[in-house]
Amino acid sequence: MLYARPWYRSDIQGYHRAKAVDATTAVKIIKNSEKPAFVVGELIVRDGEAVELLKEILKKLRNHALIATTPNAYREFSEFNVYYVNVVDAANLIISQDWKGLDGYGKPDLIVILGMFHVLMEQTLSTIRNFSDIKSLAIDRFFQNNATYSFPNLTRKEWLNYLRKLSDSL
Amino acid sequence: MNIKKLESKLIKGKDIVIEIGEVEEDYWDEEDKGQSKPSITTLRHWDHKLLKRYKPFYSPTCDMCCLCTFGKCELSHTKGACGIDMASQQARMSLLYVTMGTAAHAAHARHMLEHVISVKGRNHRIDLGLEVDVEAPITRTVVGIKPRTLADLEKALDYAEEQITHVLASTAMGQESNYIDFESKALHLGMIDNLVKEIADITQIVGYDLPKGDENTELAEYGFGTIDVEKPVILVIGHNAVAGFEILDYIERKNLIDEVEVTGICCSAHDLIRKNARAKIVGPFVEQLRYVKSGVADVIVVDEQCVRTDIVDIAKELKSIVIAVSDKACQGFRDRTNDDIESIISDLSSYKEHGVYIGDPSKVGVVAVEVARRIYLARKQFKRIPDKLEITEEAKKCTNCHACMRVCPVNLDIPSAMKKAKQGDFQELMLLRETCVGCGRCNYACPKGIDIVNLMEKANEKIIKEMKSKIRAGRGPIKDTEIRNVGAPIVFGEIPGVVAFAGCTNYYNGIKEVGEIAEEFLKRNFIVVVSGCAAMSIANYKTSDGMSLYEKYPGIFDAGGLVNVGSCVANAHIIGAAIKIANIFARRPLRGNFEEIADYILNRVGAVAVVWGTYSQKALAIGTGANRWGIPVILGPNGVRYRRLYLGRKDKPEDWEIYDARTGKKVIAEPAPEHLAYVVQSKEEAMVHIAKLVMRPNDTTKGRQIKLTHYIDLHKKFFGKMPDDLHLYIRTDADIPFSYKEEIMNMLKEKGWKPREIPDPTLSKKFVRV
Numbered sequence: 001m002l003y004a005r006p007w008y009r010s011d012i013q014g015y016h017r018a019k020a021v022d023a024t025t026a027v028k029i030i031k032n033s034e035k036p037a038f039v040v041g042e043l044i045v046r047d048g049e050a051v052e053l054l055k056e057i058l059k060k061l062r063n064h065a066l067i068a069t070t071p072n073a074y075r076e077f078s079e080f081n082v083y084y085v086n087v088v089d090a091a092n093l094i095i096s097q098d099w100k101g102l103d104g105y106g107k108p109d110l111i112v113i114l115g116m117f118h119v120l121m122e123q124t125l126s127t128i129r130n131f132s133d134i135k136s137l138a139i140d141r142f143f144q145n146n147a148t149y150s151f152p153n154l155t156r157k158e159w160l161n162y163l164r165k166l167s168d169s170l
Numbered sequence: 171m172n173i174k175k176l177e178s179k180l181i182k183g184k185d186i187v188i189e190i191g192e193v194e195e196d197y198w199d200e201e202d203k204g205q206s207k208p209s210i211t212t213l214r215h216w217d218h219k220l221l222k223r224y225k226p227f228y229s230p231t232c233d234m235c236c237l238c239t240f241g242k243c244e245l246s247h248t249k250g251a252c253g254i255d256m257a258s259q260q261a262r263m264s265l266l267y268v269t270m271g272t273a274a275h276a277a278h279a280r281h282m283l284e285h286v287i288s289v290k291g292r293n294h295r296i297d298l299g300l301e302v303d304v305e306a307p308i309t310r311t312v313v314g315i316k317p318r319t320l321a322d323l324e325k326a327l328d329y330a331e332e333q334i335t336h337v338l339a340s341t342a343m344g345q346e347s348n349y350i351d352f353e354s355k356a357l358h359l360g361m362i363d364n365l366v367k368e369i370a371d372i373t374q375i376v377g378y379d380l381p382k383g384d385e386n387t388e389l390a391e392y393g394f395g396t397i398d399v400e401k402p403v404i405l406v407i408g409h410n411a412v413a414g415f416e417i418l419d420y421i422e423r424k425n426l427i428d429e430v431e432v433t434g435i436c437c438s439a440h441d442l443i444r445k446n447a448r449a450k451i452v453g454p455f456v457e458q459l460r461y462v463k464s465g466v467a468d469v470i471v472v473d474e475q476c477v478r479t480d481i482v483d484i485a486k487e488l489k490s491i492v493i494a495v496s497d498k499a500c501q502g503f504r505d506r507t508n509d510d511i512e513s514i515i516s517d518l519s520s521y522k523e524h525g526v527y528i529g530d531p532s533k534v535g536v537v538a539v540e541v542a543r544r545i546y547l548a549r550k551q552f553k554r555i556p557d558k559l560e561i562t563e564e565a566k567k568c569t570n571c572h573a574c575m576r577v578c579p580v581n582l583d584i585p586s587a588m589k590k591a592k593q594g595d596f597q598e599l600m601l602l603r604e605t606c607v608g609c610g611r612c613n614y615a616c617p618k619g620i621d622i623v624n625l626m627e628k629a630n631e632k633i634i635k636e637m638k639s640k641i642r643a644g645r646g647p648i649k650d651t652e653i654r655n656v657g658a659p660i661v662f663g664e665i666p667g668v669v670a671f672a673g674c675t676n677y678y679n680g681i682k683e684v685g686e687i688a689e690e691f692l693k694r695n696f697i698v699v700v701s702g703c704a705a706m707s708i709a710n711y712k713t714s715d716g717m718s719l720y721e722k723y724p725g726i727f728d729a730g731g732l733v734n735v736g737s738c739v740a741n742a743h744i745i746g747a748a749i750k751i752a753n754i755f756a757r758r759p760l761r762g763n764f765e766e767i768a769d770y771i772l773n774r775v776g777a778v779a780v781v782w783g784t785y786s787q788k789a790l791a792i793g794t795g796a797n798r799w800g801i802p803v804i805l806g807p808n809g810v811r812y813r814r815l816y817l818g819r820k821d822k823p824e825d826w827e828i829y830d831a832r833t834g835k836k837v838i839a840e841p842a843p844e845h846l847a848y849v850v851q852s853k854e855e856a857m858v859h860i861a862k863l864v865m866r867p868n869d870t871t872k873g874r875q876i877k878l879t880h881y882i883d884l885h886k887k888f889f890g891k892m893p894d895d896l897h898l899y900i901r902t903d904a905d906i907p908f909s910y911k912e913e914i915m916n917m918l919k920e921k922g923w924k925p926r927e928i929p930d931p932t933l934s935k936k937f938v939r940v
Contacts, residue, residue, distance in 0.1 A: 009576055014233030015244050042852060072852045077892040084889070088810065089847045092227050092817050100823075117678055118581055121849055123229035123810040130230050130246050130256050142581075 206314025360794030392429030416535030644736020657755025663873015667864030685711020772800025
């Protein structure tokens with residue numbers, strides 16, 4: 001079992017700890033989800049290699065998962081017929097009782113998230129964790145303590161390997 | 171009055187004492203609309219209307235409540251020992267932030283007012299000049315008085331302080347329980363924050379003869395590079411410039427203006443240049459640690475708010491003398507308020523003490539200047555940052571443990587930069603400074619004690635020394651004459667909007683972005699109004715032709731104007747301008763008429779505030795106040811740490827139901843403004859949302875066309891596509907921008923759009939005219 005400390009020393013919310021997962025477990029989590037939704041932030045766009053790997057992942061999941069990007073990442077991923085949302089708006093909808101989902105057919109049961117300014121991701125995951133039962137999986141380079149599951153803290157090389165494994169196994 | 175014996179048909183008595191506390195003279199003939207001096211429940215119904223549409227969104231930074239010994243309690247999906255749930259706890263915490271912020275501004279106002287009264291007298295007139303008749307729009311509306319003297323401002327401040335006490339009491343264990351009511355109290359105190367800032371700024375304007383709405387205030391020098399380090403240098407840090415004013419007065423009296431450098435950081439610096447544009451602004455809060463560590467300042471005068479709590483320790487190492495002047499921040503120093511001036515100067519110059527607390531501003535003026543003059547030559551050795559060889563040696567200590575990066579709020583890759591610096595390559599270190607927020611956490615985290623902040627400074631030495639810019643001194647209020655000129659074009663939408671920049675420098679992606687956003691909207695003929703650290707950040711930005719935006723754009727409150735109102739307390743004039751539009755242009759009375767004015771602003775005045783670098787409690791108080799008046803606020807990404815936003819849902823038409831004041835019918839309007847307190851992730855998102863949030867249900871078709879053009883244009887430019895919510899903002903064919911007509915018509919067809927009437931919008935049934 002993997003163990004990880006929050007990347008930021010101050011990212012201690014309370015009793016909750018995200019479960020650190022490797023790429024193999026992440027694949028299982030995504031495959032087990034009935035309605036996963038990817039939320040892709042714009043910071044991923046700064047890393048060309050990561051973008052290419054993510055595109056491979058999204059290609060494989062386009063019939064299984066909903067894909068949303070933050071507005072700045074939209075151009076890069078528009079080929080996937082993505083929704084674009086502000087991340088705070090997205091969290092607000094996710095926790096709302098009356099929201100029917102991006103496609104109008106119900107809420108996702110898993111949010112897979114990456115590519116956001118750390119503080120913003122941390123806080124929106126806190127909202128989702130505290131005000132809904134929806135699970136979340138953070139696949140960024142740094143451990144996200146507010147997610148249900150998260151990659152541990154990784155070097156860039158390790159992280160790209162994790163993404164590659166996701167792409168290969170999904 | 172004593173009456174020994176009284177006998178009349180009605181009363182018989184003896185030894186009667188009659189005391190008359192105060193004679194209220196009502197010299198304002200405007201009818202009071204019944205909401206003067208509102209209690210914490212008077213405007214609750216208005217808050218509930220707002221919060222029904224803009225529901226609180228909470229993002230807890232902590233799952234615990236640690237506020238009493240019944241806990242601490244974990245609140246995630248459960249309740250605490252007192253019964254509180256997570257939403258109410260988050261509401262309570264953000265209310266506490268607002269209360270802290272409001273109290274800081276109120277205490278500032280109280281100090282300023284007491285000091286000016288002690289000098290000028292209680293009956294000193296409030297006169298903001300011939301072009302500012304509506305001198306205190308917030309005071310008029312909220313307190314229901316038209317202040318003529320400082321004594322009137324005292325009454326207004328008494329009321330404000332009472333409200334702060336009541337609201338703070340509501341956060342104690344066993345009091346308020348409902349999150350919406352916590353939010354209502356936050357909105358109430360936000361409004362009070364706006365009020366006390368207005369009081370503080372008017373007091374200093376009339377007390378120190380600061381500019382009274384002049385759009386052509388002087389351009390003052392800005393930046394590290396403008397400071398002559400060979401002279402004695404005084405640095406003033408904080409927000410209450412009384413001591414700084416005394417320094418300037420003393421320098422003028424002694425004719426030392428060319429001999430001593432008076433520099434400032436944060437809002438006191440703004441107010442110094444409002445009084446005398448020969449003073450210089452080093453920069454906003456982000457520069458505080460860096461500048462103090464540079465050792466350039468011989469004497470550091472710290473007043474109140476936004477003063478780093480490690481200044482004293484750093485100054486001591488560098489033999490800079492610190493003078494604390496605020497009872498809120500005595501810094502552990504001995505109180506020398508009542509001591510002889512010469513003895514204080516002597517003790518400080520000889521380093522018998524490295525700092526003092528002096529509560530008398532006039533003494534501070536003399537002490538600061540004379541100590542700086544006596545010690546500056548001996549301190550020259552401290553006015554330096556390490557040379558490049560020293561950087562390399564220092565960097566060699568780095569073990570690449572990543573402790574610095576794991577505390578850096580913007581996740582700067584310091585380890586990578588240190589690796590390069592070890593080999594004499596400082597390029598990465600140089601680039602880090604652009605995004606660094608100057609907090610110094612990396613220094614404190616480094617197990618090897620490397621002074622990373624100083625290394626970054628050295629790597630940027632050339633740029634820092636050449637950092638010279640201009641900032642227009644804060645002008646204070648917006649003139650009534652300007653409001654008469656722009657009232658109609660703003661309300662009808664022909665001036666696309668007013669964008670107000672306020673707040674701190676906790677930027678997630680560097681200081682330059684505020685300037686970039688401001689320039690975009692200046693080019694687009696919006697009115698851009700600025701204050702506080704945001705106004706300084708804008709001075710930090712140079713256009714492609716090497717000019718400061720203040721040099722390039724006029725200071726007038728009109729399309730394409732860049733209006734610096736001044737320090738944070740001066741941003742009350744921005745809300746004041748929105749109120750004046752309702753009053754001067756639309757003839758809505760002000761006295762005790764909060765709800766009608768706020769309803770007017772929410773539905774008709776296309777203003778939006780941007781607080782891009784949020785960190786302080788005061789910034790939340792300012793923003794929450796703007797929200798109660800109906801002005802939406804966009805926060806930078808760090809704003810999500812305030813724990814609470816007010817978000818609208820454009821997918822729920824029923825949330826946007828309003829009354830048509832002409833017919834009394836309920837109608838569904840567009841989601842405008844869509845949010846009241848909103849966070850975005852990037853400057854591009856901010857720009858698109860500014861263009862969107864200035865739309866109001868009252869826009870004329872011509873005005874809506876103009877606003878939609880900007881919205882579409884920015885959206886396409888940054889995101890590469892048309893906005894997908896255009897159909898919500900198009901009421902009739904005439905709203906459609908001509909240049910996008912065909913594209914939009916196709917979109918509308920797909921969405922099954924139907925035209926609708928443009929209402930005379932109001933949220934409150936009581937403002938229906940039939």
